[in-house]
Amino acid sequence: MSERFDIAVIGCGVVGLAILRRFAMAGLKCVALEKGADILSGASKGNSALLHTGFDAPPKSLELVCMQAGYAEYLDIRQKLNLPLLETSAIVAAWSDDEVAKLEAIESKARTNGVADVKRLSQTELRIREPQLAKTARAGLLVPGEHVIDPWSAPLAYALQAIAHGARIIRDAEITRAWRDNGDWQLATPQGTVSARVVVNAAGLYGDHVEALVHEAQFKISPRKGQFVVFDKPAAKLLRAILLPVPTERTKGVVLFRTIFGNLAIGPTAEETDERENASTDTATLEKLRARAIEMLPALKDVSVTAIYAGLRPATEHNDYVIEAHKAENWITVAGIRSTGLTSSLGIAQHVAKLYGKHFGKLPKKLPAPIWTPVPNLAEHAIRPYMKGGEIICHCEWVTRGEIEAAAQGPLPARDLGGLKRRTRATMGRCQGFYCAAHVSATFEKVRANSGQVADLADKNLLPPNESARFLVGRAEARGRKAR
Amino acid sequence: MEHHDVIIIGGGPSGLATALALSQAGVKDVVVLERETEAGGIPRHCGHKGFAPYKNFGLMTGPNLARFLRDQTKTLDIRTSTTVLEFTLRGNLRVHSAQGIVEMSAGKIVLATGTRESSRAARLIGGNRIKGVMNTGELQQRVYLNGEKPFKRPVIVGSEWVSYSTLLTCRQLQVNPVMMLGEESEHAAPGYFTFGAQLLGTKVVKGAKLAAIRGRHSVEAVEIEQNGKRRTVECDAVVLTGRFRSESALYASGFLEREGHAPKMTEQFETSRPNIFAVGNVLGHLETAGRCMLQGRELARVLCA
Numbered sequence: 001m002s003e004r005f006d007i008a009v010i011g012c013g014v015v016g017l018a019i020l021r022r023f024a025m026a027g028l029k030c031v032a033l034e035k036g037a038d039i040l041s042g043a044s045k046g047n048s049a050l051l052h053t054g055f056d057a058p059p060k061s062l063e064l065v066c067m068q069a070g071y072a073e074y075l076d077i078r079q080k081l082n083l084p085l086l087e088t089s090a091i092v093a094a095w096s097d098d099e100v101a102k103l104e105a106i107e108s109k110a111r112t113n114g115v116a117d118v119k120r121l122s123q124t125e126l127r128i129r130e131p132q133l134a135k136t137a138r139a140g141l142l143v144p145g146e147h148v149i150d151p152w153s154a155p156l157a158y159a160l161q162a163i164a165h166g167a168r169i170i171r172d173a174e175i176t177r178a179w180r181d182n183g184d185w186q187l188a189t190p191q192g193t194v195s196a197r198v199v200v201n202a203a204g205l206y207g208d209h210v211e212a213l214v215h216e217a218q219f220k221i222s223p224r225k226g227q228f229v230v231f232d233k234p235a236a237k238l239l240r241a242i243l244l245p246v247p248t249e250r251t252k253g254v255v256l257f258r259t260i261f262g263n264l265a266i267g268p269t270a271e272e273t274d275e276r277e278n279a280s281t282d283t284a285t286l287e288k289l290r291a292r293a294i295e296m297l298p299a300l301k302d303v304s305v306t307a308i309y310a311g312l313r314p315a316t317e318h319n320d321y322v323i324e325a326h327k328a329e330n331w332i333t334v335a336g337i338r339s340t341g342l343t344s345s346l347g348i349a350q351h352v353a354k355l356y357g358k359h360f361g362k363l364p365k366k367l368p369a370p371i372w373t374p375v376p377n378l379a380e381h382a383i384r385p386y387m388k389g390g391e392i393i394c395h396c397e398w399v400t401r402g403e404i405e406a407a408a409q410g411p412l413p414a415r416d417l418g419g420l421k422r423r424t425r426a427t428m429g430r431c432q433g434f435y436c437a438a439h440v441s442a443t444f445e446k447v448r449a450n451s452g453q454v455a456d457l458a459d460k461n462l463l464p465p466n467e468s469a470r471f472l473v474g475r476a477e478a479r480g481r482k483a484r
Numbered sequence: 485m486e487h488h489d490v491i492i493i494g495g496g497p498s499g500l501a502t503a504l505a506l507s508q509a510g511v512k513d514v515v516v517l518e519r520e521t522e523a524g525g526i527p528r529h530c531g532h533k534g535f536a537p538y539k540n541f542g543l544m545t546g547p548n549l550a551r552f553l554r555d556q557t558k559t560l561d562i563r564t565s566t567t568v569l570e571f572t573l574r575g576n577l578r579v580h581s582a583q584g585i586v587e588m589s590a591g592k593i594v595l596a597t598g599t600r601e602s603s604r605a606a607r608l609i610g611g612n613r614i615k616g617v618m619n620t621g622e623l624q625q626r627v628y629l630n631g632e633k634p635f636k637r638p639v640i641v642g643s644e645w646v647s648y649s650t651l652l653t654c655r656q657l658q659v660n661p662v663m664m665l666g667e668e669s670e671h672a673a674p675g676y677f678t679f680g681a682q683l684l685g686t687k688v689v690k691g692a693k694l695a696a697i698r699g700r701h702s703v704e705a706v707e708i709e710q711n712g713k714r715r716t717v718e719c720d721a722v723v724l725t726g727r728f729r730s731e732s733a734l735y736a737s738g739f740l741e742r743e744g745h746a747p748k749m750t751e752q753f754e755t756s757r758p759n760i761f762a763v764g765n766v767l768g769h770l771e772t773a774g775r776c777m778l779q780g781r782e783l784a785r786v787l788c789a
Binding site: 229230232233234237278279280281282283284285286287290302303304305306307308309310386387388389390391392395396398417430431432433434435437438439442 | 519521565567569580581582583584585600601603604605606608609610611612613614615618619621622625626629630632695696698700729733736737738742745
């Protein structure tokens with residue numbers, strides 16, 4: 001006999017996990033299904049990790065509403081979840097007469113959007129704030145509320161809090177078929193069939209494919225690729241604020257920013273692509289990014305590159321987010337959440353909960369007392385585990401054995417080295433694993449082997465009886481079978 | 485605060501040889517700080533022959549040389565699993581160990597942190613970010629320390645000494661690399677090495693560049709560029725060898741003046757700061773373990789003078 005959920009969220013990116021958290025905390029019985037081996041394996045894997053005020057978002061858009069609500073909730077809950085905030089502020093820098101002229105419109109849009117603390121900076125003020133900036137910078141617009149956050153710990157904390165409130169997360173669970181039985185959704189996955197009253201499609205880069213399971217999609221995902229170059233840590237002290245370009249008609253342009261891990265990065269590019277996973281970088285573009293960064297911040301020429309990566313944003317043909325409830329189909333669509341998703345995720349969750357209340361049933365007025373699930377801090381500027389001792393295994397990022405072992409266990413253990421990296425920073429530093437990769441993976445695999453982990457769906461009740469053998473099959477075997 | 489006459493950062497061939505020579509010269513209070521769980525440095529995972537103490541070449545394997553060094557320095561104060569996090573503004577050291585973080589000071593500090601190969605990122609090699617791309621350092625640790633066999637048909641990139649050392653590691657695994665991509669290098673090994681590689685059955689392609697790495701979950705192919713043309717070569721791993729860079733973590737933030745990618749040095753091993761010295765491969769050129777030991781001995785002489 002299979003268990004019945006109130007809500008099934010499809011997709012464990014930052015948006016899906018924030019939605020899962022919101023419903024679980026409201027006391028609903030929830031499950032989230034993830035196609036990848038671990039959470040955050042799609043669009044949420046690679047972004048610029050900024051907390052935006054929404055100063056440059058389209059006025060009156062749903063995107064703006066969700067960003068500002070998400071921004072406020074993040075600041076409200078972050079200490080209880082031990083999530084970091086690097087208060088950098090941002091500067092929209094103008095490098096030509098044309099760009100200087102455009103600052104006024106940007107400033108007035110910011111005020112329209114309720115971001116009232118923006119301030120124009122003269123060339124002198126710009127130089128005082130950012131002495132390392134190239135002399136060709138002409139003027140700027142200061143946006144004090146823009147900050148840097150941890151792109152992976154935040155969604156991990158949302159997931160863990162959802163789990164603490166009784167939610168289930170099932171990975172390696174791509175939906176292969178969906179149908180309705182007495183009104184309830186039946187979602188078939190390689191891990192078994194899940195039944196739920198209402199489905200939330202937060203499938204990101206595969207949003208249109210998942211939408212097609214229920215009806216003709218009103219949108220098409222056109223992935224937009226962004227490549228990034230990350231400089232070594234000495235670069236971080238060359239810049240205080242996030243440096244934003246004046247956007248052109250065509251693109252928002254590349255941003256130069258500090259990361260929460262103590263580096264400095266430039267990106268993203270905006271390239272149309274057919275890739276939906278495993279975004280690729282290319283040397284010519286990376287070289288251009290590096291050159292552009294040096295042009296803006298000349299002292300970067302002596303700093304080596306620590307990492308390169310590419311992310312994919314699930315853009316659609318619509319300018320705004322596509323968030324809709326389909327009442328007859330017990331279905332909520334959450335699509336087209338582009339680069340602002342990290343900021344807006346908590347706000348999107350609030351909005352989706354409202355849609356649910358309006359169309360599918362009342363949420364309890366009085367929420368159960370929240371259980372807080374603080375996550376280990378990975379931010380460079382705050383207290384980290386190595387400071388109390390322990391054995392350092394990753395020497396560039398100062399990651400301890402204890403952190404690696406902890407990440408391989410618990411209610412949502414890392415399932416691959418990518419997941420381990422996102423939970424600990426191990427091998428993310430300047431040597432990119434030259435010294436420690438062998439040691440890190442041996443340590444990780446040892447804990448995994450000892451804890452006898454199987455698939456996430458370790459509860460027989462969830463599955464129809466004839467499928468009960470399948471979740472006992474180790475992940476590796478399941479993979480092998482799929483590959484064949 | 486803990487104070488010593490000399491603190492040596494790094495327990496590889498140059499650091500250990502410096503410590504040994506100092507103690508033989510009668511300097512009592514010398515401490516070596518080594519972040520790995522055992523001293524010996526890079527030779528610990530170079531399982532092939534070619535090493536000798538204080539000599540350029542010999543018939544010892546790397547692990548044997550590392551063991552020799554540990555034996556010789558057995559009675560010295562060598563602290564393993566101890567990481568120097570950074571220099572403080574005053575030039576003291578912030579030091580991490582299992583017990584926590586302490587500050588240490590010394591009359592003289594020797595930087596012997598060695599060198600490492602440039603990563604894929606530092607080389608800006610595009611393509612997919614997947615498993616199966618490694619430096620020689622990672623490969624040798626996987627093979628000689630963990631006993632793994634990480635691939636069946638790798639492509640080796642590079643034409644330096646270490647590139648051929650990678651080839652030897654592959655031979656020990658009974659793996660025949662698909663090809664060696666002989667990128668141009670200022671530190672290229674002599675031409676007859678190419679001939680040797682070909683005798684072993686590995687195709688050496690010169691004047692080509694690795695343009696991209698492709699695959700879904702792990703490496704499936706590489707794209708190489710030669711005479712303006714691209715072609716795809718199937719393989720299951722990429723070993724990026726050579727292009728050694730001074731391990732600069734402790735001084736790159738501007739603590740020491742630099743020259744290129746290494747600290748600025750005098751003939752007497754002095755850095756831009758008084759009483760801070762550097763020795764061995766941290767100086768930015770790749771030398772054999774034996775030569776690093778000779779340098780350590782030389783530095784000890786300078787320090788005692």
